[in-house]
Amino acid sequence: MKIIKTNCIVLKKKEMKEADLLVTLFSKNYGKIMATAYGIRKSKKRNTVSLNPLNEIEITLFQKNNYYIIKDIEIxxxxxxxxxxxxxxxxxxxxxxxxxxIYYMTEExxxxxxxxxxxxNFIDALPYIKKGYKYYVVLSFLRRIMLENGIYDINEISLILKKDRKENIQKYKEILKISKNSSCITETQEKMENYTGFLKKIVIIFENFVNRNLQTEIKIKKFIMEEFYGN
Structure with missing residues (x-):
């Protein structure tokens, strides 16, 4: 086995047996990988909190082919x-x-x-996040996914928007203009509130577009719980 070190974002973790963790990581140098932390749940030297989802970590691994064992972790x-x-x-x-x-194993x-x-970092640093802007952040993320995977086709997207209403294209252009021209995040968030309903709709359109073109099944409704807390 060789030893490698890389920065990662922890995507998810799963308990195994009595003391182990199976962790899915999105790494800078090796793409998405799965690694096993043996005995970490009973170790006095290691803290399982370091492998919580959303942590950015520097991790040292033993690697043999596509099999990884966690050696050291630093948050x-x-x-x-x-x-x-x-x-x-x-x-x-x-x-x-x-x-x-979306991403396959070891896809750098x-x-x-x-x-x-x-x-x-951007989400973490926001002083607050209003509902309309929340959907705008999701929309920006989906657009980035589309660009990264070479499926952002503005002509096809425009055709999809036209199938519902022609003014959808105008609203989409207005949103892009707001994000580009507003002088501060407070102003941007206030303006985005006027487009909350449209932003929710366009997120679903983008999500369906990603699912169809990348053969995946992401679903924002599993994570946004507005109906439960009344926003």
Missing amino acids: IKNFKNILKNIEKLEISLYILDSIDK NGNFFDKLVEIL
Whole structure:
């Protein structure tokens, strides 16, 4: 086995046997990988919190082919502000779930890893997040996924929007203009509130587009729980 070290975002973890963890990671140098942490749940030297989803970590692994064993872990950032806010947490978990479903094992994508860290840092740093802007952040993420995978076809998207209403295209252009021209995040969020219903609809259109073109099944309704807490 060889020893490798890389930065990762923890996508999910699963308990195994009495003391082990199976962890899915999106890494900077090796793409998406699954690694086993043997005995970590009973170890006095290791803390399972370091392998919680949403953590950015530096991890040392034993590697043999596509089999990875966790040797050492160091937390770089745990995005604590996301964990304190249900709105931020919903969209962040949706982002992690989408990456887990879209990307294959050992598919190297260092540029997108950096973009993912940038997205999570942005969400974490927001002083608050209003409902309309929450959907705008999701929309921006889906657009990035489409660009990264070479499926962002503005002509096809325009045709899809026209099937419902022609003014959808105009609204989409207005949203892009707001994000580009607003002077501060507060102003942007206030303006986006006027487009909340449309943003929810366009997110579903983009999501369906991604699912169809990438043969996957991401679903935002599993993560956004507005009907439960009344927003």
